[in-house]
Amino acid sequence: MPHPTPEQDVLGGLPPVRPISAAQVADRIAGGPRLVVLDDDPTGTQTVADVPVLTSWAVDDLRWALRQPGTAFFVLTNTRSLGPADAAERNRQVVRALRAAAEAEGGVRYVLASRGDSTLRGHFPLETDVLAEELGGADGTILVPAYVEAGRLTVGGTHWMRVDGGLLPVGGSEFARDATFGYRSSALPDWVEEKTAGRVRAAEVLTITLDDLRVGGPTHTADLLRTLHDGATAVVDAVRDDDLRVLALALAEAEEAGSRLLYRVGPSFVRARAGQAGRPPLTPDTLPRPAGAAPHGLIAIGSHVSLTTRQLARLRQRGGIAEFELEVGTLLDAERRDTHVADVAAAAAAALEHADAVIHTSRTLVTAVDADASLDIARRVSAALVETVRQVNAARRPAFVVAKGGITSSDIATEGLGIDRAWARGTLLPGIVSLWQPVAGPAANTPYVVFAGNVGTDDALADAVDLLRSAAPC
Template identity: 40%
Template sequence: MLHFSQYFLTQKNANVVGRGLKLVDAPVSGGVKRASEGTLTIMASGTDEALTCTGSVLSALSEKLYVIRGGCGAGSGVKMINQLLAGVHIASGAEAMALGARLGLNTRMLFDFVKNSGGTSWMFENRVPHMLDNDYTPYSALDIFVKDLGIVTRESSSLKVPLHIATVAHQLFLAGSAAGWGRQDDAGVVKVYETLTGVKVEGKLPVLKKEVVLQSLPPEWPLDPIDDIHRLNQSNSKTLVVLDDDPTGTQTVHDIEVLTEWSVESLVEKLRKKPKCFFILTNSRSLSSEKASALIKDICGNLSVAAKSVENIDYTVVLRGDSTLRGHFPEEADAVVSLLDSDWLVPAGDTEFARDASFGYKSSNLREWVEEKTRGRIPASSVSSISINLLREGGPDAVCDTLCNLQKGSTCIVNAASERDMAVFSAGMIQAELRGKSFLCRTAASFVSTRIGIIPKAPILPKDLGINKERKGGLIVVGSYVPKTTKQVEELKLQCGHFLKKLEVSVDKLAMKSLEEREEEINRVAEMANLFLGASKDTLIMTSRELITGKSM
């Protein structure tokens, strides 16, 4: 939507009125995202008759609709003042961060301080993270402020009002556009300072030695909460229902049943047994966000119906996702509501998992990750946190008190660095449930075992399965392409290569070629695998290591 000067619209209105037409001046604020959601802020001006004619349309597009008195053009006057402030805030934020970088300050620490002090602004909190991440995806292009601040300076000149700060900000955006950054995000104005001074505002989190970080933490809570968890679970009638988005989620539990279908009848049968926990394998990670959301709604709808058919039953839903933050968040959580790398700690946003084609992300701070994945619906500043200090110094009672003080619908993250930390949280969570609190959990696999008090077992050996010493062929299937999996495959080949038979499936043929070539490749691998297994040979079937993306296809 275009933004015109107030003088231009006043003149244009005089022209159209003479032709029997009505003109409404209705500039907006909120960007493309809020426009698509119908949640814009609109500043409308014009005659009462013109505004009445367009009121329903403007209401449909807006969350806040302001009627600005003063005739057609007054709305653009308000918009002009808003853009003056917005542009100045972005430019001054860039200037402040560049100075901080030149002083040798940690720019992420500096940002965190300023946003919690009197020097902050909405634009500062929204745009500086783009500068810190060196990410100039154009949510709002720099050239927009070249235009809008140009309107501001021209209007002020005609009105004989000196605007020193806005004029300097306009020159900064002009310099950025002249350097070729006009179509990048307006936060890119910081590059003007970076070019002039040679500093970098970008503040990537450092890769830290895991041992050093863990030693810097307070000692673990001294008491093992496992007995408390068992005792509390005896009093807590809630069944833990784990919706598992991938077949690997049961790896941390044992003696727990897994459902692969979720009819009301099956769920009623399961709930009547009053189990402490059961899994439902959704495999939703392989689906699109829309299909995953629909699937979770279907399961939770059936679960709700089934629970009403069983006396004295209640449940807590756990959405079991990937420990590296891949998966459908917040889509699956919304659906329910509506019905460490070797010895180094790498910031999550810098890992290969953050670059995942389907579930990628940029944030390493979980609060910021929530804001990123919810597209701003849940601001980072509103996300509560159970700190590791609270877990290790306050114990389960402190966890319970914190959870009970959360507002309904809150989002809370948990900072745990060990199994004991998770057990402390689990004990506190059960206490809170016994006080009447309800929770929806999005977790990795290991939370489930601590929540229901399962003591880990050692890896199962052949003798535990009743397998005799006669050698049989084993089948290993590897599909993940990420570097960590590739390293594991290479280690497997190194240690077992002298007896391991290896078959590589061409992803290119499966995804890119004709149906005939696809079937031929599948049959080739299946026949060879049958041959090797029939000869009692351990067999590895792995996909080719290149990544095939939607763009490739």
């Protein structure tokens, strides 16, 4: 990994922030189109509070979300776990069902955001291409990967991530070496050219800079956005929430003037565009409390990034856990898989009476010769972890469930716990780690914590579990 750059070298000398409040954005978008976020894994909810989340895109579920108060809601597509053809088809299904639901609700207007990873992993440009096709075309796609709270910042068109010692161009991070979604470029115009295989040249990408946002302001930025035509791409700088709120005002102005825009964004954009202010983390007295649950909770860990492994080690040091490992080699053996899963699930369910049960896959990452085969292995391992969680919940309902890893948390929500509709209630830590409250089903009211693999300090997982422990079940 290359050496980080001191933050002052990147952030020094920037124009002063243009203060824009969440209330200003909320007033501007009142009565406007609903923001519908198609999230390629569940972690995009970690900057918002009291927002509906769907893991199903049946028309009835979408109609339910459209009837809820607020300016935005999420549809969890989990496409990061799928191959390209399946990811494309899933996006089509969601948009077609959304169109039917909006018509059934009296013609509700909406705009679409394709929420992707703040470290640039995912099906781009495939997903925005499909959305544009289903919408009958778009003037432009707005790429805004910033995740301010997690230190993912864009300056001068280059995307950075905060690490010990400063800021690292994201192309030099471990995430850029992802077996399925790897890349080389840190400058977003170059990244767009790389990911589109040259279909969109870097020189053709519009870069909206901090000078545009902070000095030019919303109207100037809206004028830039209105120059986009024929599916052109724009990338946007962001260091603070105020930068994203300037963008939100500019988008509203450009769209009112007739621009048809799609968004490919990280988590921070959603909060800004929805007109929400940042909220402090949830406290023990505000956490949902499931009736009849075990005294302790369940932590399921699927992510293999080095940060997750360090976080698990810190949780182990705090104590109070019973640890169970799903051995990946056994999970890939069809003859031994089911027995292994059942044995681990039974032991973990029994442990909930005296400790928080931690189930994790073996920490050695198993990959294959190409991206598709590696993704297939990841899906098979994830399916086994999900089945283990399902069996634990059926045997003894945990006081809470923490899912560590994006694909892991999606699969556990839908298949492990049967969550169709939920509310994202807020975060357990400042700006990261979303807590969902399921509306119905086998996990109704159980605090469900969506914990991305690539966020937080080494102590973050242990801190989140400590907070959950302090809110005992009824």
